[in-house]
Amino acid sequence: MRRGPGGETGPSSTGAGAGEALAALLEDSAEELYESAPCGYLSTLMDGTIARINATLLGWLGMERRAVVGRKRFADLLTVGGKLYHETHFAPLLSMRGQISGVALELRAADGSRLPVLVSSVVKHGGAGEPLLIRTTVFDATDRRSYEEELLRRRKEADQARAEAEQARRQAEADRARLAEALSVLQRALLPEVLPRVPGVDTASYYRTAFPGRLGGDFYDVFPLGDDRWAFFLGDVQGKGPEAATLTSQARYALRAAALCSDAPEEALTTLNAVLAERDGHDDPRYCTVVFGILEPGGDTGGTRVRIASGGHPPALVLRGSGWLDLLSTPGGMPVGMLSEAHFATAVTELAPGDTLVLYTDGLTEARTGPDRSTLYGEEALYSFAADLAPATAQGAVAALTELLESFGEGLDDDTALLALGAPAPQPEPGARTDRTGGLH
Amino acid sequence: MTGTDVLHRNNVTVTGAADGPPVVLAHGFGCDQNMWRSVVPALAQRYRVVLFDYVGSGKADPGAWDEERYSSLEGYARDVVEVCRALDLRQAVLVGHSVSSMVGVLALREAPERIGALVMVAPSPRYIDDDGYTGGFTAADIDELLSSLESNYLGWSSAMAPAIMGNPDRPELGQELTDSFCATDPDMARVFARATFLADNRDDLGEVKVPTLVLECTQDIIAPREVGAFVHSAIPSSRLVTLDAVGHCPHLSAPEATAEAILEFLERL
Numbered sequence: 001m002r003r004g005p006g007g008e009t010g011p012s013s014t015g016a017g018a019g020e021a022l023a024a025l026l027e028d029s030a031e032e033l034y035e036s037a038p039c040g041y042l043s044t045l046m047d048g049t050i051a052r053i054n055a056t057l058l059g060w061l062g063m064e065r066r067a068v069v070g071r072k073r074f075a076d077l078l079t080v081g082g083k084l085y086h087e088t089h090f091a092p093l094l095s096m097r098g099q100i101s102g103v104a105l106e107l108r109a110a111d112g113s114r115l116p117v118l119v120s121s122v123v124k125h126g127g128a129g130e131p132l133l134i135r136t137t138v139f140d141a142t143d144r145r146s147y148e149e150e151l152l153r154r155r156k157e158a159d160q161a162r163a164e165a166e167q168a169r170r171q172a173e174a175d176r177a178r179l180a181e182a183l184s185v186l187q188r189a190l191l192p193e194v195l196p197r198v199p200g201v202d203t204a205s206y207y208r209t210a211f212p213g214r215l216g217g218d219f220y221d222v223f224p225l226g227d228d229r230w231a232f233f234l235g236d237v238q239g240k241g242p243e244a245a246t247l248t249s250q251a252r253y254a255l256r257a258a259a260l261c262s263d264a265p266e267e268a269l270t271t272l273n274a275v276l277a278e279r280d281g282h283d284d285p286r287y288c289t290v291v292f293g294i295l296e297p298g299g300d301t302g303g304t305r306v307r308i309a310s311g312g313h314p315p316a317l318v319l320r321g322s323g324w325l326d327l328l329s330t331p332g333g334m335p336v337g338m339l340s341e342a343h344f345a346t347a348v349t350e351l352a353p354g355d356t357l358v359l360y361t362d363g364l365t366e367a368r369t370g371p372d373r374s375t376l377y378g379e380e381a382l383y384s385f386a387a388d389l390a391p392a393t394a395q396g397a398v399a400a401l402t403e404l405l406e407s408f409g410e411g412l413d414d415d416t417a418l419l420a421l422g423a424p425a426p427q428p429e430p431g432a433r434t435d436r437t438g439g440l441h
Numbered sequence: 442m443t444g445t446d447v448l449h450r451n452n453v454t455v456t457g458a459a460d461g462p463p464v465v466l467a468h469g470f471g472c473d474q475n476m477w478r479s480v481v482p483a484l485a486q487r488y489r490v491v492l493f494d495y496v497g498s499g500k501a502d503p504g505a506w507d508e509e510r511y512s513s514l515e516g517y518a519r520d521v522v523e524v525c526r527a528l529d530l531r532q533a534v535l536v537g538h539s540v541s542s543m544v545g546v547l548a549l550r551e552a553p554e555r556i557g558a559l560v561m562v563a564p565s566p567r568y569i570d571d572d573g574y575t576g577g578f579t580a581a582d583i584d585e586l587l588s589s590l591e592s593n594y595l596g597w598s599s600a601m602a603p604a605i606m607g608n609p610d611r612p613e614l615g616q617e618l619t620d621s622f623c624a625t626d627p628d629m630a631r632v633f634a635r636a637t638f639l640a641d642n643r644d645d646l647g648e649v650k651v652p653t654l655v656l657e658c659t660q661d662i663i664a665p666r667e668v669g670a671f672v673h674s675a676i677p678s679s680r681l682v683t684l685d686a687v688g689h690c691p692h693l694s695a696p697e698a699t700a701e702a703i704l705e706f707l708e709r710l
Contacts, residue, residue: 046694047687047688047694048687048688073687075662075688079585080578080579080582080585080586081582081583081584081585081586081588081589082585082589083662083663084578084582084585084586084589084638084662084663085586085589087471087662087663087688087689087690088469088470088539088663088689089471089472089623091688091689091690091693091694092471092472092623092690092693093472093623095693095694096475105589106589152591
């Protein structure tokens with residue numbers, strides 16, 4: 001309904017408006033619709049030469065009809081990029097399918113300006129199926145193009161963000177791998193890679209960190225002192241991680257140095273105590289428990305003499321060749337590095353052929369067991385296990401204890417170290433061995 | 442990669458006379474092996490016709506895409522050579538459209554025992570104008586093509602590939618074929634476009650000693666006649682034939698004349 005100039009709506013003015021509209025509609029011939037439609041129309045020969053074009057499209061292009069019809073091809077109306085796209089995609093698709101719709105192209109107007117358009121074309125065929133001409137409609141896509149560009153931009157941003165997240169993930173993975181590598185190199189610096197061969201004594205060891213990728217706080221070593229004498233130690237630094245590792249490293253090298261200066265095991269611990277107690281500038285005072293010992297030939301019964309000193313460490317086990325278990329207790333020894341003046345306990349034993357000395361850290365006895373992992377494995381259970389195990393070689397004892405540790409599964413939540421030193425049992429006579437083997441058949 | 446893998450990777454089709462001399466048809470930038478469909482029947486009568494899609498085009502295995510390899514025409518030439526080896530072709534005639542003419546030159550260099558002659562359909566060794574050389578385009582024009590590819594990015598995935606379009610007038614074309622034709626992954630298309638339109642193979646043409654047919658169109662925006670003349674003069678063993686055809690794809694717009702010119706060349710070999 002149209003309003004009259006005076007703002008009144010009367011029957012007469014309404015009637016006149018409707019009449020005008022009707023008249024305009026009746027006069028809107030097909031020709032008029034073609035020329036003035038709100039989209040561009042274009043008909044070309046099969047080689048692209050323009051045969052017809054409507055006034056709307058000419059207006060958009062700013063071109064005269066006579067400069068276009070019969071003189072230009074459709075591709076001539078496009079930007080150079082559009083021409084390339086037309087030749088490599090549009091024309092082949094149209095030829096293959098007979099029609100194509102909604103392709104984004106840009107027209108280049110007479111004044112050099114660009115008009116984004118969406119183009120659809122269809123091939124008109126003759127009665128015998130031969131292609132006759134191409135009909136094309138062209139829609140102004142200025143607004144739509146900017147919307148699409150926005151979508152495209154967002155999509156690229158999303159792709160970019162995804163690529164960056166992936167890159168960050170890879171970087172983090174590489175960092176983790178590098179850190180793990182660094183940790184394992186450090187860890188190797190804290191422990192001997194292989195134990196040295198000690199004449200007349202078999203050695204075996206085992207080490208596991210409670211958390212892979214973290215430095216452990218347990219340590220051990222075996223090294224020569226000269227004149228057929230050997231030193232060994234095994235210890236447990238309070239705490240874990242890099243702080244514990246620095247103390248572990250200090251302890252290892254301090255003990256090695258101290259052992260060369262004195263023949264008494266307790267003096268090595270006293271030296272270590274002085275080194276650790278003087279650590280300045282550490283807000284987090286740490287200490288360790290250690291067993292330090294010296295092996296030397298010439299025991300009372302011809303075996304290997306063992307003298308140990310202990311600072312707060314659990315008793316060592318001696319698995320006798322007779323099947324008996326001895327505890328090498330060192331009561332009253334104080335943890336090393338806790339106080340500036342410390343007392344350490346000593347003990348002496350002898351390893352006869354078939355005897356094996358076993359040192360361990362409390363990761364073994366403090367493993368959580370039971371159905372709900374609430375009870376500790378404990379020293380009594382360990383003594384009972386060791387008593388059943390004896391007699392055993394150094395390798396045999398470590399293998400059996402390793403198996404025991406693995407049976408704890410997730411109950412094992414501390415670092416654990418084992419060191420075993422055994423005097424080999426005399427080899428059975430070759431003949432007797434053959435007999436025994438034969439008996440098994 | 443075994444020969445069977447290559448045949449799958451490049452969607453290789455072999456048709457025509459099984460005992461005939463081998464003719465390999467290599468499509469150009471834009472679509473795929475279906476571009477040749479109108480000339481294949483004429484060639485297939487006496488020749489063993491081999492068609493394939495480059496990795497990144499048509500129905501080639503997209504899993505084989507390697508952006509670094511396919512950033513230069515040498516990567517596409519390796520596809521050609523690997524297809525020839527997979528079929529154990531010798532002295533094959535390599536018919537290359539547009540950029541594949543230059544890919545053919547590079548493939549000939551890599552495996553001269555495999556390729557006995559070249560047919561170059563609308564070739565151009567360099568699209569960008571240079572001192573004393575008319576390629577037809579400026580560097581800015583090529584950027585514009587890349588942005589044309591971009592602006593149809595949305596169209597590729599949604600409108601263009603699936604939304605088409607029965608072919609009541611061309612019942613011989615399967616629906617699947619028309620749907621996938623030209624529907625290239627836009628990221629791969631961009632890499633191929635750069636490799637194509639930024640290449641300069643003018644100096645490579647002098648190496649070509651095998652019989653060569655240069656086919657040009659009378660009015661081709663992408664490979665104007667100056668360029669056809671340049672290619673012909675740079676390859677002494679070449680013949681130049683100008684087809685009465687408009688556009689860059691005479692095998693689509695004038696398939697009979699194109700097939701006839703190729704057959705005449707083949708029969709003289």
